[in-house]
Amino acid sequence: MSESNQRDFRLPKPTPGTMFVIGIMIPITLFLIVQLFNNPSTFFRTFVQSMALGSVYALIALGFVLIFKASQVVNFSQGALAMCGALFLSFLVADGHIPFTTIRNPLMDLPGPEWLGWFLSLFVALFFAALLGLVIERITIRPMVGEPIFAVAVITLGLEIVLRTFATDAVKIQFRSLEIPWGNQTFSLFGATLNWSYIAMMITAGIAFVAVYLFYKTRTGISMRAVAHDQEAAMAQGINVGRVFAIAWGAGAVLATLGGIFSTQPPVKQIGAVEPDTALVAFRALPAVILGGLDSVQGALVGGLLIGAAEIYAGQYLAGETAWLGAGYPVIIPYFVMIIGLIVRPYGLFGTPEVRRV
Amino acid sequence: MFLRPNLYTSYEAETHIFPTWTKKVLAALSIAVLFLMPFSLPVINQLPLIRFLGDSSWLRVMSTAFIFAIAALGLNILTGLAGQISLGHAFFMGVGAYTGAVVGGQETASVLGWGFPIWVWLPAAGIVAAAVGLIIAPVAVRLRGLYLAIVTLGLVFIGIHMSNTSWGRRIAGDPGLGRDFPNYDVRIWREEEPLVSLSTASQWLWFDVTAGQKRFLFLAALMVVFAVVAKNIARSRTGRALQAIRDRDIAAEVMGVNEFRYKLIAFGISSFFAGVAGALYAGLAGKMPATQFSLFLSIEFIAILLIGGIGTVTGVLMGTFFVELSPKMVEEFTRWLSQRTDEAGAIGIFADLLLSSGPGDFGPISIATQTPGWPLNVFDWNIVLYGVLIIVFLIFEPLGLFGIWIKFRNYWKRWPFSY
Structure with missing residues (x-):
């Protein structure tokens, strides 16, 4: 056996960045272990909360990743899409009519339990959100195929402005209720008080990731992966790239809507209503995307959960320092985690490094 | 070369700011019109649109535009020349604004202020913003494309949050109302009576000049200075190096352009422009909350x-x-x-x-x-x-x-x- 065939089993030499992260992680881990034995029920509650928040971030991050993989664009209008989607649901269930019309929502008059009508309306809202995503993609993104990525990304920034202005000012959403069936109700587990919304978030994120995983095995999914790999080569193979774009944007809008709806629920917020700040949830999920890697589905999941955990644990155990850190400090923890993560891995944990050629 | 505007006989001639006489005359005329715009003068009044823009209700909008031009010229060096997409320009403007406020503002019970004159606080705003830019640059240089855009976007959120902490409030004042920013009065040191007051009306030469017109002239002059500086950076060795990095970074490195060093320079200059613009913007507004940035x-x-x-x-x-x-x-x-x-x-x-x-x-x-x-x-x-x-x-x-x-x-x- 020649020497070149032997694998090198030595660990790579740690860079200063890696040492820095290990240096930060050791005291944090020790502190958390102490807290675990100190007060197990608080720790458990915090853990479930962090997984729930992480699921919301992962959902939104998945939307970013799907769109990025298809069209190489970071969709900055994801927050506006989240708000619009949540708004559609509010139209359907709180106002009781189909969006943009005065036709009464027939699902609200169905016999059976009330939550059945809500769930069916949710799917109608997701359908409208997907439609919005498709329209946006067709009008603004499709003409830009082959243009610089920067230009397309800035177009989505423009979209964000337009959609948010329409959603907040034309419709004037000041706390539009979403009538979520489980509301802010809680239950008890291992001495910790938990919200039903935590469970809903985790289940939804689980379904979404399994669905994307299974979808990537289908014929359309394979064509999506081919487009993500090399657009021109995929075109040469007869793959309809426009259709792939459309699917990605539709799916991205649906995921954003789910994220938008969950962002009105604990542990994110307690209000259960759409408001102008709902759109900000996408900007809070951006660190998760970047930490996981812009083009990696498993990166979205891991990044989302990590960022969610960092935010919730910091909120729980640094609460004594609020004066110095400022009210609402957990919201900016994700950005610090993102920057530290990028020092070590400039393409995120699971991102593909860009191959640089002259 | 008369009547041969596209014929250049040397590289030097081609890189002139105004290579032809037509451009020189036009530039001189437009600068003259720019400075005379706010006054009611016989010839200028007849020009279409100009009189309209020089009108007092438009002075403030025009002054803001001058400030924004300075900041945009700074971003142009980073994004336009070096190709680094930054969404954090507002953050650097904020750094400049609050440096200007601390160095030049008046101290009250709740906020800091050292009360230095404008020739100290305006450069200080630029220098501190540039220093912050240089601190962030080593992280930013490693990132490419949209990763950089998102990290710099994070800076904006971090910056706004920092103004809301217990120590941030000492600098930025009340989160809702903001703090008072220093006005443009020129003083030699901390004396009561300013050497040149830009916040009251007075007579300059033969003209009665209002405070708004004074600020307009001051900002217009600053904008012209910064535009010339930006243009000169663009056509210097540094500017060419930045453009080489933008167009193909590995090729630039092969040709001997130190990528790290020049990206650092781009961040520094761009943040300097942003810092000065931020301090001017805050000074023009007089009082604003940090959420503006x-x-x-x-x-x-x-x-x-x-x-x-x-x-x-x-x-x-x-x-x-x-x-x-x-x-x-x-x-x-x-x-x-x-x-x-x-x-x-x-x-x-x-x-x-x-x-x-x-x-x-x-x-x-x-x-x-x-x-x-x-x-x-x-x-x-x-x-x-x-x-x-x-x-x-x-x-x-x-x-x-x-x-x-x-x-x-x-x-x-x-x-x-x-x-």
Whole structure:
């Protein structure tokens, strides 16, 4: 056996960045272990909360990743899409009519339990959100195929402005209720008080990731992966790239809507209503995307959960320092985690490094 | 070479700021008009649009546009020349604004202020912002494309949050109202009576000059200085190195351009421009909360670059004035139109179709400013318009206003031939 065939089993030499992260992680881990034995029920509650928040971030991050993989664009209008989607649901269930019309929502008059009508309306809202995503993609993104990525990304920034202005000012959403069936109700587990919304978030994120995983095995999914790999080569193979774009944007809008709806629920917020700040949830999920890697589905999941955990644990155990850190400090923890993560891995944990050629 | 405007006999000649006599004369004239604009002078008054823009109600808008031009020129060095997409320009403006406030502002019970004169706080604002830029640059240099955009976007959120902490409030004041910023009065040191007061009306030479006109002149002069500096950076060794990095970074490194060093320089200069602009912006407003330095402001600069024409000083200036003046243009136009809804003829019908005076009336623009909901009022339409402009320019004219101007010029250059 020649020497070149032997694998090198030595660990790579740690860079200063890696040492820095290990240096930060050791005291944090020790502190958390102490807290675990100190007060197990608080720790458990915090853990479930962090997984729930992480699921919301992962959902939104998945939307970013799907769109990025298809069209190489970071969709900055994801927050506006989240708000619009949540708004559609509010139209359907709180106002009781189909969006943009005065036709009464027939699902609200169905016999059976009330939550059945809500769930069916949710799917109608997701359908409208997907439609919005498709329209946006067709009008603004499709003409830009082959243009610089920067230009397309800035177009989505423009979209964000337009959609948010329409959603907040034309419709004037000041706390539009979403009538979520489980509301802010809680239950008890291992001495910790938990919200039903935590469970809903985790289940939804689980379904979404399994669905994307299974979808990537289908014929359309394979064509999506081919487009993500090399657009021109995929075109040469007869793959309809426009259709792939459309699917990605539709799916991205649906995921954003789910994220938008969950962002009105604990542990994110307690209000259960759409408001102008709902759109900000996408900007809070951006660190998760970047930490996981812009083009990696498993990166979205891991990044989302990590960022969610960092935010919730910091909120729980640094609460004594609020004066110095400022009210609402957990919201900016994700950005610090993102920057530290990028020092070590400039393409995120699971991102593909860009191959640089002259 | 007379009558041979495109013939250059040396590289030096080609890199002149104004290579031809026509351009030299035009530039001198437009600078003269710029400075005489706010005054009621015989010849200037006759120029179309100019008198209108020099009017006192427009002075503030124009002054803001000058400040935004300085910041946009800074972003142009980073994004236009070096190709580094930054959404954190508002953050650096904020750093400059609060450095200016601490160094030049008055101390009160709740906020810091050292009360130094403008020739200390204005450069200090730029230098501290540049220093912060240089601290962040080593992280940023490792990142490419949209990763960098998102990290710099994070800076904006971190910056706004920092103003809300216990120590941040000592600098930024109340989160809702903000703090007082120093005005532009020129003092030698900390004396009571300013050497040159830019916040009161007085007589300069033979003219009665109001405070607004003084600020206008001061900011116009600063903008011209910064535009010349930006242009000179662009055509110097540094500018060429930055453009080489933008176009192909590995090729630039092969040619001996130190990528790390030049990206650091780009971050530093761009942050310096932003810091100065931020301090001036805050000084013009007098009092503002830290939430003003938001993501929206960053996007505004990106919009300015893209609408004007990225990578060119002229284009950036055009873009700034277009983006900054058009909202007020639209407002004035709507007001003008609203007085003509009842008139007979085309204008009346047009106005009636466009404007809505109350519930039940057809028209997308609401005249009432307070009533929320559809139809939107003109301020909301301005925001929508601005988003739409970004999209439309990127799809249809990626070179921006500068590209339109080049096309227009080239058409008339070879007129009446089409090619």
